[in-house]
Amino acid sequence: MSDWKFDVPTTGSKHLPPDPRYVEALSSQGYGFEVAIADLVDNAIDAGAKDVVIHFLRDGDRLVSLLVVDDGHGMDEEALDIAMTVGGRRDYASGALGMFGTGLKSASLSHADAVTVVSTTKRTRAVGRRWLMKHARAGFQCDIVDPSYAQSLIDRYDNNRPIQWQGTVVRWDGVKDFPKHGGSGQTDRHLQRTINKLGLHLGLHLHRFLARDDFNITIAVEDVRTRTVYLDFGVEPLDPFGYPVTGNADYPRRFATDMPGTTAGLTFEAHVWPPKSNLDEYRAVGTVLDRQGFYFYRNDRLVQAGGWNNFRQPEQHLSLARVAVDLPSAPNDVFRLTVKKSGVETSPEFIEGLEKATDAGGRLFTQYLTDADTVYREARKRSGTTRKPVIGPGRGVAPEVRVTIEEELPLLPFEEPISIVWQKLETDLFFQLDRDNRAVVLNQHYRRAILGGRSGSLNDAPLLKSLMYLLLHRAFEKEYSGSREKDNLQLWQSILVSAARSELDRVADHDG
Structure with a gap:
């Protein structure tokens, strides 16, 4: 017979008030x-x-x-x-x-x-x-x-x-x-x-x-x-579902599911944004990977904007998929709101309920994901270009620039992004590739000239850093540089050093 006790026996209780800390x-x-x-x-x-x-x-x-x-x-x-x-x-x-x-x-x-x-x-x-x-x-x-x-x-x-x-x-x-x-x-x-x-x-x-x-x-x-x-x-309202025309004529569409742990089940509305939108309502939430997924509301207040809550991994092809979920008003074991009201934790029953969720016509919620994926892919085909996946930009690149790059270029999955940072280098170098840390290092000596005498910050010089990323990101996608690529790097190095020294002279003349 097992000696395991399913309830912990106690002998009383005592008051333990919190420490002021x-x-x-x-x-x-x-x-x-x-x-x-x-x-x-x-x-x-x-x-x-x-x-x-x-x-x-x-x-x-x-x-x-x-x-x-x-x-x-x-x-x-x-x-x-x-x-x-x-x-x-x-x-x-x-x-x-x-x-x-x-x-x-x-x-x-x-x-x-x-x-x-x-x-x-x-x-x-x-x-x-x-x-x-x-x-x-x-x-x-x-x-x-x-x-x-x-x-x-x-x-x-x-x-x-x-x-x-x-x-x-x-x-x-x-x-x-x-x-x-x-x-x-x-x-x-x-x-x-x-x-x-x-x-x-x-x-x-x-x-x-x-x-x-x-x-x-x-x-x-x-x-x-x-x-x-x-x-x-x-302050103006920014409705994350406020698109002028839907990306798919079959949507928005309401889905429903029974869910253990909730008394009345759950209904939610699936939307497909139109491709290539520049509206703040679309772009206000992080990157294309951040802004897709579930938008949870509690009593009309948005408490989570985007994220798939372990239902699936985010990916670029689902960047147009957004699902509005009004949380049940009655206490339940499926949804737990964080103290900061900036996220929702969900139980495994939520995933189970999504997998069997259907609309009034019997269409599965999983079909919605396929439809949203298709809208994105067909928009890419119509643009007439197939862009190769790249390693994305990281630290040192302005967030709004990162968002645009991630919208325009497919990203290689599970790759550490490329940082662009300022450090001390020899004056005959404008930049250096740090492959071990996956970083483009810019020469600190030329920073003041590039910024026109202004003080710098982590995400400064967005135009220069964007150009350096476009120029050099391919160098990190292969282990070694061939002779042609090495010659290009040397060419760019020489021209950029000359241009940076010219900028230094202009700043010195202005200060003089």
Whole structure:
């Protein structure tokens, strides 16, 4: 007879409260900046907000704070204490976007040294609480905000900007992503990059809300001394299924399947994008391998954009395939949402259900994948070219350039990409091939001239690096270089060194 016990016997229990360092762990969950802001907007939506303003505040060239302001129903003192408690217990309404009671704190303290929340309702005065990271570490000490300051912060956004009678302000200070020094236009460049990415992320993940007539998100930049508003624009919805004409006349098509672990089974809608689309709705999600697959929604909020969840491997020929899945509202064992609401984990039952899923006419879901593959391949044939697979670009090449290359050229599978990096080389070399590390090394000596005197970054000189990739990627697809290829490399080396030295002279003359 087996001695295995299927249940572990116990003799009692004891209370083990978390160490204050738990807050540090909570704030180290890898929240991206855009994901963290989206979490705060989720809270505003749950509070019934119609208008949300994401406000970057600057003092001259220095970014000082970031605020997320909403006109939701607000919180009284008791509700605010619950909201600021780590894992605070609250009952989420049906259809709410919040889940775990940690998003406000973990999202904020992942990116800021301090988070202040001030709120008012139609019936209660303004109240505020502040988590300072060093106080949180010392023993979950949450500061009480002076009521007069709490009211002044609310007043700053009253009179429909956006608060009228009620609302909440979340303020971040000591934001880790902000430039420490704002000279030479660094702050302006940072804001341009950050706001562009943030607008795309919010426009995509909250597109169903933004498509409504009664909900808006505004991103604004203001100087705190002069109250001058430098930027003020509304976030536009980016529907990942918003193609003007379908890529296949048989789609979109709705499929259904029974799935163990869910009470009502699952229905989902399969789409085929038209080939060669340049719309942001198509291109906003990563590379062609990232943007294909399942788009999971929870209560109308996009929580995963692309990916096949172990159903199959991504491949270029399926780049037009997107499947919209609205997650069941009832608790189930098949889908588990990550704390950051930026991904969905699925059980093996999901794969099993997909394999037997059919539409109303009995067509299998697996046929949809074949159809999407066919649309892509036929579009390639019509273009009259068959391009050879290549090793893709990697580190040092701007993400938007990588996306375009991966869309235009089929990639060799399971190959490490080609990096393009700057290093010190002899001045008679413009570049060098590092086959061991699969990298094109550019001569650091010429970097300033190539950049026109500007400071460099990881993905700088996108035009030069794109040309170098196109010139040299074939050299990594064979183990040895023949005499003709070696002669070409030497030819390119000589011409590029001459051109780079000419650029150096021009920069020296300009500086002189």
